[in-house]
Amino acid sequence: MTVGYSATIGPLCQDSTILANYNQSLVSNKSTAQNNPEYTQLEIRYFNDNDREPLLEFAGTVQADNPKDSQSRSQQLGEVLRQPGFTPETSCLILEENDSIAGYCIVFSEKLIQRAVLAVDVQTDLEASETESKLIRSGLELAKNEGAGVAHICLGSQTPRASMLEDVGFHKIRTYLHMLWNDETPPLMKIPPEYSVNIFTPQDTQKLTDIQNAAFTGSWGFCPNTTEEIEYRTNMSNTRHECIVFLEDETGVVGYCWGCLGPNEGRTRGIISMIGINPRYRGKGLSQIILAAGINKLNELALDGISLHVDSSNTPAIKLYKSIGFHELDKLYWYEYTF
Ligand SMILES: CC(C)(COP(=O)(O)OP(=O)(O)OC[C@H]1O[C@@H](n2cnc3c(N)ncnc32)[C@H](O)[C@@H]1OP(=O)(O)O)[C@@H](O)C(=O)NCCC(=O)NCCS
Numbered sequence: 001m002t003v004g005y006s007a008t009i010g011p012l013c014q015d016s017t018i019l020a021n022y023n024q025s026l027v028s029n030k031s032t033a034q035n036n037p038e039y040t041q042l043e044i045r046y047f048n049d050n051d052r053e054p055l056l057e058f059a060g061t062v063q064a065d066n067p068k069d070s071q072s073r074s075q076q077l078g079e080v081l082r083q084p085g086f087t088p089e090t091s092c093l094i095l096e097e098n099d100s101i102a103g104y105c106i107v108f109s110e111k112l113i114q115r116a117v118l119a120v121d122v123q124t125d126l127e128a129s130e131t132e133s134k135l136i137r138s139g140l141e142l143a144k145n146e147g148a149g150v151a152h153i154c155l156g157s158q159t160p161r162a163s164m165l166e167d168v169g170f171h172k173i174r175t176y177l178h179m180l181w182n183d184e185t186p187p188l189m190k191i192p193p194e195y196s197v198n199i200f201t202p203q204d205t206q207k208l209t210d211i212q213n214a215a216f217t218g219s220w221g222f223c224p225n226t227t228e229e230i231e232y233r234t235n236m237s238n239t240r241h242e243c244i245v246f247l248e249d250e251t252g253v254v255g256y257c258w259g260c261l262g263p264n265e266g267r268t269r270g271i272i273s274m275i276g277i278n279p280r281y282r283g284k285g286l287s288q289i290i291l292a293a294g295i296n297k298l299n300e301l302a303l304d305g306i307s308l309h310v311d312s313s314n315t316p317a318i319k320l321y322k323s324i325g326f327h328e329l330d331k332l333y334w335y336e337y338t339f
Pocket residue numbers: 215216219275276277278281282283284285286287288309310311314315316317319320323
């Protein structure tokens with residue numbers, strides 16, 4: 001099944017901070033859908049706690065076409081809605097059609113870098129419709145009121161939504177590659193004697209936060225993480241502590257690889273969610289060692305391959321992934337709206 005929007009609500013994709021000063025009057029009131037022969041009552045409104053269960057069920061249904069994947073998608077969204085600093089009541093818009101959920105738009109406000117990421121889903125017959133475009137415009141208003149300078153949405157490759165986004169005022173800004181590793185034999189990598197590979201334990205939360213921020217600060221779309229956020233994410237259902245590995249020398253952490261699990265057509269696929277080398281240690285060929293360690297840990301869980309997303313302009317990362325046996329499956333496109 002093709003998901004129109006890429007799953008931008010993944011736990012490591014974005015930060016969110018407590019949203020304040022939101023102008024309630026910006027969200028549209030009830031209206032009748034255009035081009036619909038039957039009278040349809042549509043409303044875009046804020047999330048309230050009664051929406052939680054129906055919203056999770058809706059997201060699971062539109063994002064997957066089998067019960068196992070649906071359940072996993074619902075669970076992940078539930079965890080995202082409960083993450084520290086995130087308030088769905090002010091950051092999630094519900095599209096309601098005749099009193100049932102027909103779509104949603106979650107606005108992840110990343111105040112430190114003045115951007116917002118929009119995660120949108122609508123029922124199939126509303127894809128790329130005027131109604132979906134209205135929902136996105138409402139999300140943009142919310143993002144603007146939160147002080148965002150830009151808003152981003154990620155689109156999968158097989159979706160009719162590109163021209164709708166362009167009509168709203170978005171333009172394509174980045175291409176990401178979706179890559180898969182499914183070799184029979186896990187990579188063998190010799191660890192030089194001055195380094196060791198160590199597995200994350202809950203006492204390492206600060207260490208993990210520090211290396212993630214050190215490795216990714218300055219990367220496109222990365223918003224530095226707090227220790228509280230990292231602690232929460234390490235305990236989400238898609239993470240196993242043993243799949244977070246550090247490369248260390250006598251001075252401390254040199255690099256890390258954070259593997260996650262995701263649903264894939266009724267099976268579980270590994271995901272290289274984050275991998276980074278401390279800038280002071282780059283260019284020494286260390287990334288292969290830590291990626292191999294991460295793959296080996298995920299591989300012990302007997303998964304249906306291991307996938308990742310990478311910016312097509314990130315040459316060292318793409319070289320690294322290809323050298324270990326990843327190949328391109330398809331592309332994802334990030335769209336930007338500038339306020
Ligand atoms: C991606 C990353 C982990 C790679 O680690 P690194 O220490 O920079 O790279 P390595 O020395 O291990 O080399 C990996 C490959 O990239 C090449 N490379 C390294 N730096 C390069 C550069 N500046 N330009 C072009 N190629 C480069 C190396 O030659 C090697 O390719 P080869 O095996 O064909 O010779 C590291 O750059 C990083 O942490 N980047 C920021 C976080 C990030 O982008 N993570 C990936 C997210 S998907």
